[in-house]
Each structure stands twice: as structure tokens, then as C-alpha cells.
Amino acid sequence: MASTVIGTTLPDGGRLELTIEEVGADGATLVIKTWSKSAAHGSKPNKTDLVELYKVRRLKGQDVLTCLAKAPGPDPVVTCTLSAGTGTQDRSLRLVVKGSFGGWFDRDDTLKIAEAQYQNGLAFLKAADFPVQ
Numbered sequence: 001m002a003s004t005v006i007g008t009t010l011p012d013g014g015r016l017e018l019t020i021e022e023v024g025a026d027g028a029t030l031v032i033k034t035w036s037k038s039a040a041h042g043s044k045p046n047k048t049d050l051v052e053l054y055k056v057r058r059l060k061g062q063d064v065l066t067c068l069a070k071a072p073g074p075d076p077v078v079t080c081t082l083s084a085g086t087g088t089q090d091r092s093l094r095l096v097v098k099g100s101f102g103g104w105f106d107r108d109d110t111l112k113i114a115e116a117q118y119q120n121g122l123a124f125l126k127a128a129d130f131p132v133q
Helices: 115-127
Strands: 003-009 015-023 027-035 047-058 064-069 077-083 092-098 107-112
Touching: 003 107, 003 115, 077 115
Parallel strands: none
Antiparallel strands: 003 015, 015 027, 027 047, 047 064, 064 077, 077 092, 092 107
């Protein structure tokens, strides 16, 4: 089963680390760790969230995963998109969550990532055996 870790610095100076691990034919777990900007490197994260994902699909010909997340209430749609960037645009990871209970956890964040993080994401997409749609 494939897995990867993608880390980045947040606009407020904090840090974010996403770990995604393939689980079964169309499932995955996503661990989201965040640190405040004042947290020392090597310290425990200020917050850790574990999200179970199912019906994970890779969009044909794209560096995009779409899935549903197990959550109280309706299960939101989660879309993760890797972008190589062009010209003055940076490499990025876009995370969109839509349809969460009351919209409380809905988000649309585009995070700048380093070349190594981008390559980690691409390697995961190639190694994971998710169905293509």
C-alpha cells in the first residue's frame, strides 16, 4: 500500500503536514498535523486530525484525487489537486472540502509546496492503486 507525507508552511507562519496512506482498493487515511508558528521544530503538533476516506478515485489524466470522508452527518466530498505551477505560479496542493455538516468543515485551501513535496505527491499517485474515473 502506498503512502506519502507532504509538508508546508502556512500563510500565518505555522506548519502543516499531511500524511495519506492507501488502505484497501478504494480507501485511505489522512492524518493532518498542524503546528503554530511559535512551535519548535521537532515538537509535538498542536493539533492532529485523522480522517477516513472512501470511494477514493484518481481523475483520468490529472493529478487529482477525489473521495468521500467519513464524518458525522453527511459525508463531505474531498478533492486534492497537485499543481506543478507554471511561470510565476508556485507548485501547490489544493485541498477542497464540500458538503460537511452545516458547512463547518468546508474549505478551499491552496498551499505552496516545495519541489520535493510535489514529487512525493506524484510518486504516491503513481504507486497507489485507486480506481480511475
